[in-house]
Amino acid sequence: MNNEEMKLNSKFFxxxxxxxxxxxxxxxxxxxLGKENERVVALTADLKESTRVEAFSKQFPERFxxxxxxxxxxxxxxxxxxxxxxxxxxxxYATFSPGRNxxxxxxxxxxxxxxxxxxxxxxxxxxxxxxxxxxxxxxxALMRTLPNMxxxxxxxxxxxxxxxxxxxxxxxxxxxxxxxxVSPIITTKETPFIPGKANVxxxxxxxxxxxxxxxxxxxxxxxxxxxxxxxxxxxxVINIHTIKPIDSKTIIAYAKKTKCVVTAEEHQIAGGLGSVxxxxxxxxxxxxxxxxxxxxxxxxSGTPNELFEKYGLGIKDIKEAVKNVVVRIK
Amino acid sequence: MERLTEKKLAHLYTNANRIRELIIESLLHxxxxxxxxxxxxxxxxxxxxxxxxxxxxxxxLWDERDRVVLSNGHICxxxxxxxxxxxxxxxxxxxxxRKIDSRLQGHPHRNSIPGxxxxxxxxxxxxxxxxxxxxxxxxxxxxxxxYCMMSDGEHQEGNTWEAVMFAGKKKLSNLTAIIDRNNIxxxxxxxxxxxxxxxxxxxxxxxxxxxxxxGHNIEEFIYSVLEAQAVYEKPTAILAxxxxxxxxxxxxxxxxxxxxxxxxxxAERAIKEIRSLGNKISHE
Numbered sequence: 001m002n003n004e005e006m007k008l009n010s011k012f013f014x015x016x017x018x019x020x021x022x023x024x025x026x027x028x029x030x031x032x033l034g035k036e037n038e039r040v041v042a043l044t045a046d047l048k049e050s051t052r053v054e055a056f057s058k059q060f061p062e063r064f065x066x067x068x069x070x071x072x073x074x075x076x077x078x079x080x081x082x083x084x085x086x087x088x089x090x091x092x093y094a095t096f097s098p099g100r101n102x103x104x105x106x107x108x109x110x111x112x113x114x115x116x117x118x119x120x121x122x123x124x125x126x127x128x129x130x131x132x133x134x135x136x137x138x139x140x141a142l143m144r145t146l147p148n149m150x151x152x153x154x155x156x157x158x159x160x161x162x163x164x165x166x167x168x169x170x171x172x173x174x175x176x177x178x179x180x181x182v183s184p185i186i187t188t189k190e191t192p193f194i195p196g197k198a199n200v201x202x203x204x205x206x207x208x209x210x211x212x213x214x215x216x217x218x219x220x221x222x223x224x225x226x227x228x229x230x231x232x233x234x235x236x237v238i239n240i241h242t243i244k245p246i247d248s249k250t251i252i253a254y255a256k257k258t259k260c261v262v263t264a265e266e267h268q269i270a271g272g273l274g275s276v277x278x279x280x281x282x283x284x285x286x287x288x289x290x291x292x293x294x295x296x297x298x299x300x301s302g303t304p305n306e307l308f309e310k311y312g313l314g315i316k317d318i319k320e321a322v323k324n325v326v327v328r329i330k
Numbered sequence: 331m332e333r334l335t336e337k338k339l340a341h342l343y344t345n346a347n348r349i350r351e352l353i354i355e356s357l358l359h360x361x362x363x364x365x366x367x368x369x370x371x372x373x374x375x376x377x378x379x380x381x382x383x384x385x386x387x388x389x390x391l392w393d394e395r396d397r398v399v400l401s402n403g404h405i406c407x408x409x410x411x412x413x414x415x416x417x418x419x420x421x422x423x424x425x426x427x428r429k430i431d432s433r434l435q436g437h438p439h440r441n442s443i444p445g446x447x448x449x450x451x452x453x454x455x456x457x458x459x460x461x462x463x464x465x466x467x468x469x470x471x472x473x474x475x476x477y478c479m480m481s482d483g484e485h486q487e488g489n490t491w492e493a494v495m496f497a498g499k500k501k502l503s504n505l506t507a508i509i510d511r512n513n514i515x516x517x518x519x520x521x522x523x524x525x526x527x528x529x530x531x532x533x534x535x536x537x538x539x540x541x542x543x544x545g546h547n548i549e550e551f552i553y554s555v556l557e558a559q560a561v562y563e564k565p566t567a568i569l570a571x572x573x574x575x576x577x578x579x580x581x582x583x584x585x586x587x588x589x590x591x592x593x594x595x596x597a598e599r600a601i602k603e604i605r606s607l608g609n610k611i612s613h614e
Contacts, residue, residue, distance in 0.1 A: 067492070067496055070495070073489060076458030076489065077459070077496065079448070079455075079458075080459035081462040082462070083463060083466075084463050104458075107451070108459055111439070113440070
């Protein structure tokens with residue numbers, strides 16, 4: 001059942017959701033931050049419009065820097081600005097930033113322990129027709145292994161707005177994973193968002209499984225939970241919007257409650273949300289786990305929906321994982 | 331910057347040799363590290379910290395200070411020795427270089443010890459960080475300057491040229507790059523490994539003011555920095571031609587000393603030569 005406390009968007013459960021890309025929420029937040037905090041600056045690597053930094057650049061031209069197609073320079077200039085007390089946001093596609101400039105992020109942001117905020121746009125299969133070169137499926141793994149780095153994977157436009165705003169208050173580097181294409185708006189302005197605190201969005205009366213999902217897989221997990229409920233399989237759906245620091249407490253509590261879990265992410269299974277949950281449970285309360293995610297392969301051109309079906313990230317794949325995991329309980 | 335008198339100039343050369351001694355002593359105790367680069371930059375570091383910079387060793391985070399970024403972080407023994415000599419921290423702490431629990435990390439780390447502005451070492455990222463600092467100073471309408479110390483070898487990194495291009499575009503006149511043109515890198519001479527010439531023309535093509543200087547002529551170097559301060563429409567690159575290992579004959583111009591530290595016997599020979607000004611005077 002939809003958790004009323006989360007004040008989710010009612011249109012979502014009537015299957016006529018409003019839709020928007022998460023990158024729009026990022027762009028809106030950036031303009032709000034520009035007004036609220038003089039220290040906020042933004043830099044992009046030749047992707048002003050598509051990474052939604054255009055509005056900020058028009059309103060705060062003196063605080064906006066175009067670095068051209070140079071992602072290594074993008075992050076290291078930002079590190080220098082942050083050392084001086086500025087709060088930079090840098091935008092590019094996730095395959096290039098944090099993909100191409102990972103070592104600079106490691107050294108000049110994380111080890112340096114400065115507040116540089118990295119927006120990884122066009123992440124995942126949602127990038128669609130541009131194909132595998134532009135579909136980042138490894139960025140969560142790249143960022144979550146770094147000390148002094150916070151990692152957000154918002155589930156919709158509204159959550160992306162809140163996460164972006166939260167980033168300026170968090171010490172060290174920050175990463176936010178964003179999508180190109182539209183996705184259903186699940187949350188509302190009233191939905192709580194506390195960095196590092198997972199949100200229980202759905203809780204059946206007699207749950208048999210907990211589904212931990214992040215980003216674009218949260219809406220699919222919720223629709224899967226609805227269908228499973230009708231088929232007599234109760235479940236819990238938890239939105240892990242913060243991959244790092246991970247909310248171990250909630251993960252352990254629900255593993256104890258349902259005795260098996262499924263993870264769902266638009267990312268390689270290796271190193272992403274599923275790995276984080278497995279680490280937490282292996283150390284604290286091991287239970288059977290099934291992983292929904294990209295299985296050690298690259299994507300290709302196609303529409304997001306076609307790609308999600310082909311690469312095993314559909315609603316039916318989550319349902320299948322649930323059915324596979326519940327029978328593994330000894 | 332105060333006027334450069336004969337007396338002050340002599341003092342700067344004396345300090346440079348004292349820095350060389352401290353480099354050798356700290357490297358000997360560390361048992362690893364880079365020798366040639368730090369020795370070659372001793373004259374320039376003496377000029378910077380004892381004449382050029384606006385700074386305060388007793389208040390390392392003083393807001394009005396100039397910023398120094400050591401992009402080629404592997405030559406940090408010269409910066410540590412200079413900072414200690416200037417009074418940022420006790421000289422005896424230099425003997426903890428590269429040891430467990432030391433504040434003197436193998437490559438510079440921000441806030442690990444007073445006087446280190448940012449973390450650096452992986453080559454090619456210092457100039458970009460310096461650009462960020464220069465932009466922040468401009469945004470805050472401050473007149474402090476940023477000095478980025480660079481190696482010649484790191485001009486083989488793509489990141490360096492991304493930064494050179496950007497600084498040229500933004501005409502960052504509060505930024506000065508000081509490039510240690512010593513012609514060596516780990517695998518050999520730069521022009522054999524991956525040629526960097528024509529160095530000057532490359533920087534000029536990206537919109538920089540370029541000054542070639544003898545990196546061991548302190549007076550000439552100081553005048554080049556004054557020129558950089560006077561040029562308002564461009565960033566300046568000072569190509570400091572140095573002799574790697576300068577002051578220790580058996581290390582000079584030998585790339586095998588790029589990434590190596592001296593043993594006890596070598597260190598004794600080196601210090602003897604430095605103290606006797608190249609065996610021109612008897613030492614002690």
